[in-house]
Amino acid sequence: MKVKRAEFEISAVRPDQWPGGGLPEFAFVGRSNVGKSSLLNALLQRKSLARVSATPGKTQQINFYRINDAFRFVDLPGYGYAAVSKSTRNQFIRFIERYLTADRPLLRVMHLIDIRHEPTEQDVQMHQWLIDLELPVCVVATKRDKISRGAIQRHTARIRTALRTSWPLIAVSSVQREGTDDVWTLLEDDLARWREGPPTEHPDGEVGPPGPKDPPGAG
Ligand SMILES: Nc1nc2c(ncn2[C@@H]2O[C@H](COP(=O)(O)OP(=O)(O)OP(=O)(O)O)[C@@H](O)[C@H]2O)c(=O)[nH]1
Numbered sequence: 045m046k047v048k049r050a051e052f053e054i055s056a057v058r059p060d061q062w063p064g065g066g067l068p069e070f071a072f073v074g075r076s077n078v079g080k081s082s083l084l085n086a087l088l089q090r091k092s093l094a095r096v097s098a099t100p101g102k103t104q105q106i107n108f109y110r111i112n113d114a115f116r117f118v119d120l121p122g123y124g125y126a127a128v129s130k131s132t133r134n135q136f137i138r139f140i141e142r143y144l145t146a147d148r149p150l151l152r153v154m155h156l157i158d159i160r161h162e163p164t165e166q167d168v169q170m171h172q173w174l175i176d177l178e179l180p181v182c183v184v185a186t187k188r189d190k191i192s193r194g195a196i197q198r199h200t201a202r203i204r205t206a207l208r209t210s211w212p213l214i215a216v217s218s219v220q221r222e223g224t225d226d227v228w229t230l231l232e233d234d235l236a237r238w239r240e241g242p243p244t245e246h247p248d249g250e251v252g253p254p255g256p257k258d259p260p261g262a263g
């Protein structure tokens with residue numbers, strides 16, 4: 045994907061601030077600190093378009109980025125930050141839920157998991173929830189530069205097993221820009237499929253040529 049334009053649109057705290065226009069969207073979800081913002085920057089080849097927050101776990105906003113005026117990246121608040129209160133944590137989840145269940149053209153949810161660790165209970169719950177919502181998902185195993193090449197396969201297998209997932213899994217390093225081409229290939233496929241589109245729904249009575257009218261007096 046050639047990223048000609050990448051703009052930060054809005055940090056939305058309420059749904060009425062979510063940008064309209066019906067552009068297809070890709071959402072990025074994962075634990076706080078898993079590397080969501082870094083992945084966005086790596087994909088967009090921008091150093092710091094997505095802010096790498098100084099206070100992890102404090103971000104309750106949903107950040108929207110508009111790419112090539114054609115689609116959006118949506119950076120969802122990180123869940124699972126231990127140092128925030130339970131009520132704040134629940135608020136994050138509600139934020140995320142609101143977005144994921146909204147009526148928007150969400151083409152895929154990128155679920156980020158740190159390649160070094162066994163997925164947490166919250167990771168597993170989140171993943172199951174995405175599956176229950178019947179959203180297309182891609183698991184992104186982040187920070188792959190932090191483990192040896194020989195260990196990648198073992199770690200990704202462990203993630204798959206823990207998440208009980210059959211969605212694609214891509215291991216990436218945002219620092220070394222590895223795996224980002226594979227992510228783009230997937231997103232481009234999604235966009236191509238979306239452009240082909242589902243069969244257009246017409247309002248009642250406008251589907252196809254008008255049928256024969258009932259003869260007068262019939263029925
Ligand atoms: N070595 C390495 N470090 C990474 C990679 N991706 C992210 N990091 C580091 O991990 C930390 C968190 O990265 P962020 O991109 O801010 O994570 P985030 O998921 O956006 O965090 P929140 O916005 O707080 O939820 C930063 O110190 C990054 O530099 C990676 O691929 N390799």
Ligand SMILES: [Mg+2]
Nearest residue numbers: 080081095097
């Ligand atoms: Mg972030």
